[in-house]
Amino acid sequence: MIAEREVCREARRILRKLDGETRRLARGGNGKYLVWRGDKPESSHTTCAQPIVAAFLARDWVVALGTNPESYRLSEAGAAWLRRQEADGDPYAAQHQIRVKRTIVDEEGIERIVTANRGESPLERLRARGLIDAAQFAAGERLRRDYTLAQLGPRLGVDLSAHVMSGTRGAQREALIADTVLAAKQRFARAMEAVGPGLNDLLFEVCCALAGLEESERAFGWPTRAAKVVLGLALDRLALHYGFVVTAPNRAKMRGWRMD
Numbered sequence: 001m002i003a004e005r006e007v008c009r010e011a012r013r014i015l016r017k018l019d020g021e022t023r024r025l026a027r028g029g030n031g032k033y034l035v036w037r038g039d040k041p042e043s044s045h046t047t048c049a050q051p052i053v054a055a056f057l058a059r060d061w062v063v064a065l066g067t068n069p070e071s072y073r074l075s076e077a078g079a080a081w082l083r084r085q086e087a088d089g090d091p092y093a094a095q096h097q098i099r100v101k102r103t104i105v106d107e108e109g110i111e112r113i114v115t116a117n118r119g120e121s122p123l124e125r126l127r128a129r130g131l132i133d134a135a136q137f138a139a140g141e142r143l144r145r146d147y148t149l150a151q152l153g154p155r156l157g158v159d160l161s162a163h164v165m166s167g168t169r170g171a172q173r174e175a176l177i178a179d180t181v182l183a184a185k186q187r188f189a190r191a192m193e194a195v196g197p198g199l200n201d202l203l204f205e206v207c208c209a210l211a212g213l214e215e216s217e218r219a220f221g222w223p224t225r226a227a228k229v230v231l232g233l234a235l236d237r238l239a240l241h242y243g244f245v246v247t248a249p250n251r252a253k254m255r256g257w258r259m260d
Helices: 004-018 050-058 076-085 122-128 134-149 167-195 200-208 213-220 226-242
Strands: 023-027 033-037 062-064 071-074 099-105 111-117
Touching (some): 071 076, 134 226, 200 213, 200 226
Antiparallel strands (some): 099 111
């Protein structure tokens, strides 16, 4: 039997390296397991013994990929356990978050390092899992920014944070804010029109309403994983509208055909 402390220590070392769509734990020729990134081992020094992998499997921290030689990927339970181990504060809240360190400038102009939760945005979660690229993510975030600036979201009460303005300067500032809101509304409308019907519905749900893919599939009555494909097409069209460089995925070979 392996001590629980040793299993946890090895889990923190190995599972952290498996946190990614292209990473897996594969069995080598000497019976040891290596962490692979894509088609290449990450490091010949990053090895894991078979009893440790069996302990990971018993705790549902890894999932078998059904390959030969046998290989495993990080499971949702394993990722949640890892986030709990590395969390500051409430570990069970952290397991549902993707925490990163960011530098911001406060109201006094002082730079501060804060902890941000990337899991708040569906696009952030998809980007962290490698399901969308940088251009798609940037396009979706720009659409969300215009949606926010345009004040198109539902208001559930009185905005008590709004400034009370009076006099000439107040009128000028109010006119400037109105122009900013109007410009954002126009940019948002042009972007949604460029994406087109059938695609912009899902784009609104994910980028603006912050709905997840599974939630959107249930709302639209779509089959499982359909939203992932549709969202990719919508974000590509949105990125082209904004002028981003879109990298097309590898396509299948063209097959010839002719009519009778």
